[in-house]
Amino acid sequence: MELTEARLKFIEAWGKLGSEWGINRTMAQVHALLLISPESLTTEDIMQELNISRGNANMTLRDLIGWGLVDKQHRPGERKEYFFADKNSWNIARQVAQERKKRELDPIIKLLNELSDVEGSEKEPNYRVFKSTVRDINKLAKNVNKTLEAMLKAEESWFWGSIFKMFK
Amino acid sequence: MELTEARLKFIEAWGKLGSEWGINRTMAQVHALLLISPESLTTEDIMQELNISRGNANMTLRDLIGWGLVDKQHRPGERKEYFFADKNSWNIARQVAQERKKRELDPIIKLLNELSDVEGSEKEPNYRVFKSTVRDINKLAKNVNKTLEAMLKAEESWFWGSIFKMFK
DNA sequence: GATTACTTTCAGTAATGTTTGAAAATACAA
DNA sequence: TTGTATTTTCAAACATTACTGAAAGTAATC
Numbered sequence: 376m377e378l379t380e381a382r383l384k385f386i387e388a389w390g391k392l393g394s395e396w397g398i399n400r401t402m403a404q405v406h407a408l409l410l411i412s413p414e415s416l417t418t419e420d421i422m423q424e425l426n427i428s429r430g431n432a433n434m435t436l437r438d439l440i441g442w443g444l445v446d447k448q449h450r451p452g453e454r455k456e457y458f459f460a461d462k463n464s465w466n467i468a469r470q471v472a473q474e475r476k477k478r479e480l481d482p483i484i485k486l487l488n489e490l491s492d493v494e495g496s497e498k499e500p501n502y503r504v505f506k507s508t509v510r511d512i513n514k515l516a517k518n519v520n521k522t523l524e525a526m527l528k529a530e531e532s533w534f535w536g537s538i539f540k541m542f543k
Numbered sequence: 544m545e546l547t548e549a550r551l552k553f554i555e556a557w558g559k560l561g562s563e564w565g566i567n568r569t570m571a572q573v574h575a576l577l578l579i580s581p582e583s584l585t586t587e588d589i590m591q592e593l594n595i596s597r598g599n600a601n602m603t604l605r606d607l608i609g610w611g612l613v614d615k616q617h618r619p620g621e622r623k624e625y626f627f628a629d630k631n632s633w634n635i636a637r638q639v640a641q642e643r644k645k646r647e648l649d650p651i652i653k654l655l656n657e658l659s660d661v662e663g664s665e666k667e668p669n670y671r672v673f674k675s676t677v678r679d680i681n682k683l684a685k686n687v688n689k690t691l692e693a694m695l696k697a698e699e700s701w702f703w704g705s706i707f708k709m710f711k
Numbered sequence: 712g713a714t715t716a717c718t719t720t721c722a723g724t725a726a727t728g729t730t731t732g733a734a735a736a737t738a739c740a741a
Numbered sequence: 742t743t744g745t746a747t748t749t750t751c752a753a754a755c756a757t758t759a760c761t762g763a764a765a766g767t768a769a770t771c
Contacts, residue, residue, distance in 0.1 A: 376657065376658070376661050376662065377663075378661055378667070378669060378670055381658050381673065382669075384654065384658065385658055385673070385677065388654050392647065392651055394565070396647075399758085399759070401759075401760085411669070411672055411673045412669075412672065413671070413672040418717085419717095427761090428760060428762065429719095429761085429763095430720075430721085430760070430762065430763095431760050431761070433718065433719060433720090434719085434720090434759095434760090453716095453717095454715095454716060454718090455716080455717065456718080462672070462675075462679070463679065464676075464680045464683040465683065468683060478563075479560065479564075483556060486552065486556050490544070490552065492544060493544050493545070494544065494545060494546070495545075495546045500581035501546060501580075504579055504580065504581040504630070505549065505550060508630050508632075509553065511630070511631065514632070515632040518706070521707075522706050525706075534709075537708075537709040538686070538690050538693075538709075539689075540705075541693055541705040567728085567729075568729090595730075596732065597732075597733095597748085598730070598731060598732065598733090598749080598750075598751085599729080599731070601748065601750090602749085602750090605749090622738065622746060622747055622748090623748095624748080
């Protein structure tokens with residue numbers, strides 16, 4: 376396969392993967408483009424490569440910066456901003472894990488804790504099933520939480536080394 | 544908090560969580576309803592509880608069955624179908640992991656392997672960066688894959704026990 | 712303080728995804 | 742085989758989300 380074709384396929388696949396996981400397709404594509412670009416790119420570059428509008432490029436880049444996946448540089452004598460992505464996949468995974476934990480897991484754990492205190496009678500089947508389901512999901516959520524915390528602190532080699540030992 | 548309110552909040556939160564992870568909101572809500580229902584429910588029940596149309600209920604239930612999260616029962620003498628969900632959160636997590644692996648991770652690993660064979664010259668920075676990015680993501684994907692496989696085979700207690708040892 | 716080079720905003724529009732509801736299909740019982 | 746209960750399908754309507762482009766904002770330079 377040729378490089379040009381491969382790059383397009385990579386961008387397309389990354390976009391699709393993102394959209395399957397609740398991340399807007401364009402945002403994932405911009406990220407993909409930055410991942411395979413040796414030099415940092417301007418808004419203009421990105422607009423051209425991906426055929427998107429200025430507004431879209433700008434908003435998407437801001438979002439990516441918000442996710443901690445992209446940073447910008449300034450070059451002396453130029454006002455233009457240059458964007459680049461951390462290309463280390465372990466860092467990317469950690470960054471995404473950290474953001475999703477903060478935005479989604481933490482709030483749901485909070486809610487599950489509140490729902491654990493529901494009032495009612497043990498005689499009511501609805502009550503019993505609700506309590507035990509919530510308790511069970513809460514336990515899972517807390518285990519996921521702990522695992523993510525370990526992952527966030529971990530060095531890549533240490534983390535996968537430990538995982539490896541699990542099933543050697 | 545009262546049970547009625549708590550049930551509504553749970554359904555709402557599960558729906559929101561689903562939509563943040565690329566699962567249609569209604570599908571997650573139907574799942575939530577079944578998770579907190581002591582008895583299996585008919586299409587009619589679900590339509591009423593969630594105020595959704597027959598068509599929507601039917602399609603959503605079929606999808607949930609496709610994800611392995613819901614099953615149906617028949618009762619002697621009745622044509623009507625009764626739906627219920629496995630309430631064990633470890634099974635749910637495994638089921639979701641299994642399906643997403645099959646639908647998303649496996650195809651992307653296949654693609655990454657193909658992209659690894661891209662042709663080009665080591666002198667071209669585009670080529671070098673592309674290769675090393677793809678290689679790096681591929682490595683991560685394979686590690687995730689192995690971890691999921693371990694999870695799919697594992698008993699809950701064994702899995703979390705092993706995770707726990709990682710950071711004690 | 713005017714000009715240029717850029718970035719940001721956002722109302723309007725386009726694209727995509729979801730839901731409805733009624734008709735068609737199916738299964739069952741008499 | 743006919744009637745009835747139920748499920749399934751799918752075109753059209755609706756809702757949500759994403760994108761555009763032009764205008765407004767900002768910073769740097771002369």
